[in-house]
Structure formats: structure tokens, C-alpha cells
Amino acid sequence: MISQSTVLAAAFPPSVEDFYLPSILPWNQHGYWFTKITVLVWVAVAAIIVFFLMSYRKPQLVPTKKQWLAESLYGFVRNNIAVDMIGPQGVRFAPYLTTLFMFILVNNFFGILPLVQISPMSHIAFPAILAVISYVMFIYIGIKKHGIAYFKHAVVPNAPLGILPLLVPIEIFSNFLVRPFSLAVRLFANMFAGHMLLLVFTLGGFAMLSENVWLAPVSVLSWVLTIAITFLEFMVICLQAYVFTVLTASYVQGSLADEH
């Protein structure tokens, strides 16, 4: 126990490097193609696909338990996000939004899954991909709906002429520059910070224990807090998946809106 904690304590305080685990194939080398993170992404994709295909292989009017679960997940995003944010035509976007929601949710969930306990979303590459897709999507939808006039719609608010020179740059900045970054960074930073918190409290317990055995009670407290933070993380996981999906829906809604 003591020797193990000494080894673990060597990694304290946790650093950014703790997020970059060695490659699995080739084993323990420097590389990114086949790491714990990429494996987890594939596992998440496979799990979601298998779950939905299994539970929706033979859909029935009166759903089975599994079918009901799959339907409620889709129904939640469809009715509470897509239709609520975008309106009746939001049903068109419900499939993508549900896929997005499930992908983020399951990948986030790896952050607190025992023995896994790191979320691919704590690597900015994955949130960045999703943010770019949302970004391209809402601009594409806007152009498709309004033509090139979409950009005028998007950046010229309904305001007195005198204040426009001030507002237009702000709108351009917030709509076309900040949006993808805020989406990506919000999700990434939450997952990153969550993992870091768990590391600090877990490794901190070991660090104190190896420093002085009399600090054992504090170590135990630290580990108890780890469990508490895990519950907090669960909330953050669901919330961030929801927020990402809602914001994407809201941007799409903005692109489809006729006037400001």
C-alpha cells in the first residue's frame, strides 16, 4: 500500500501530461492513433450504435422496455430541444441533435466510469470537431434559407443606424468568431477540469498518506470528496451534453429565423 502510494504520489501534483496516456499500439510509445482516448471514442460509438440497433430492431407500437428507453432518449432531444428551440421544423434536425447529444453524453460519461475515468472530451480535438460541424451547419442552413443575405441578417441587428457601426463588429465577432470556440472550449474545459479535480483529490490522498501516516484521516476525507465530486461530475456531464446540443439548436434556430 505504502509503496504503491509512493509511486502514485510521484505524479502529484497532477499535470497536463496525465491527460496524454501512452499509446496502446505500439505499446507504451509516443503516438496518438491507438490510445486509451481513441479506443474510448470507438467504444462509445459502438455502444451507442449497438444499443440503438438492438433496441430498435423490431419496433412495436406498444414499446418494450429497451425500445421505450431508446425512444425516450430520442424523444427528449426531439421534443425538448429540437422542437422547443427551433419550432415544428426542428424535427428535421432531431436525428443529428440526438446523435450529437448521445455522442457527447457517452464520451463524457467515461470521465466517471470506474476504471476508465477519463473522458475523450477532455482532449480538445473531439469537442473541436463537433463545434466545427455545428458552425458549418448553422452557416450552411442560414445561406440555404436566406441566400447571401443571411450574413446581413446575422450581423445587422434591428437597431438605430447610429449605433450600427458599434454593433455590427460585435455581432460579427460573437456570431462568427466566438461561437465555435466557446462551444468547443466550454465542453473541453469542463471535462478537463473534472478529470483534474478527481486526480487532485485521489492523488492528493496518496500524497498526504506517503508524506505522513498521521495524515491518514485527511487522506480518507480526500477520497470521500472524490466520490462526492464524482456525483458532481455526473451532473456536469449531463449538463454539458445538454448545453452543447441546446446551443447548436439555438444557432440553427437563429439561422432559420426570418427577422431578428
Added chain:
Amino acid sequence: MLTYLAAEGAKEPHNPIIPVWEEIVVGSVAFAVLCFVLIKFVFPQMEKTFQARVDAIEGGIKRAEAAQAEANQLLEQYKTQLAEARTEAARIRDEARADAEGIRQDVLAKAREESDRIIAAGNEQLSAQRESIVRELRSEVGTLAVDLASKIVGEALADEARTRGTVERFIADLDTTAGRR
């Protein structure tokens, strides 16, 4: 872990805000696969099921409404029929009562008539009998009286005319005494 850290330490430290391009490729492919399967095969099925469910429920409601309407109509019809039957029954009862009253009156009248007729006939018969009895008695009494008188007196009353007069007188006396009594 230490060796790993040592190995890592030799390399450039990671910047968490710079995406790793290999991860971008992996993530894009993985997410594309997920999107393809779910959007192509799963969610359209779900929409179809939702629609079928809505249809089933709406159809059920419509059927129920139709059945309800039919039931209401039938109920209305039965109520009308029942009311008709009630008035009909009341009418029949009234008629029957009137009929019964009529029959009773008829029977009574007939009975009264019959009894009157019987009484009248009886009276007539009685008076006729009385008449004949009186007549018989009158002749018998005459004969008896004459016999008796002749026996008492001891002589034959040959004179028819006298005898007749005596007898008449006697009977008249008898009548008056009877009438007085």
C-alpha cells in the same frame, strides 16, 4: 508510470488547447460512422413508429367517438320508443277501464230488466191464480153452503131462483165480512 513520465519528459510538453491532428481524424471518422448509422437506420424508424402510434391513437379515438355517437343515438331511439310504449299502455288501460265500465252498466241494466220482467210475470201469474182460486172457491162455497143449508134445514130448495138469490146474498155478506177483516 515513472518511466513513462520520464519518457514523456524528454519530449515537448503537451498543450491541452492545441488539438492533436490524429485525434481529429479518429474523432471525425468515428462521429461520421455514428451519424451515418443512427440518422440513416434508427431515427427514421423511430419517426415512423411515432407516426404509426399517433395514427393508432387517433384512429382509436375516432372509433370510440363513432361508437359513442351510435350508442347515444340508440339510447335516444330507445327512450322515444319507451315513451311511445308508455303512452300506448296508458291509452290501452284507459280504454279497458272504459270498456269494463260499459260492460258493467250493460250487465246491470240487463239484470234489472230481467228482474223487472220476472217480477212482473210473477205478479201477473199470481193475480191470475188468485182470480181462478177466487172463482173456484166462490162456486165451491156456494155449493157447500147450499148443501149445508139444505142439510140443516132438511128440505130441498127446489126453487132455483130463490136459492140463487140467497146464495148471492150470503156470499156478498161473506165478502163484506172478509173485506172488513
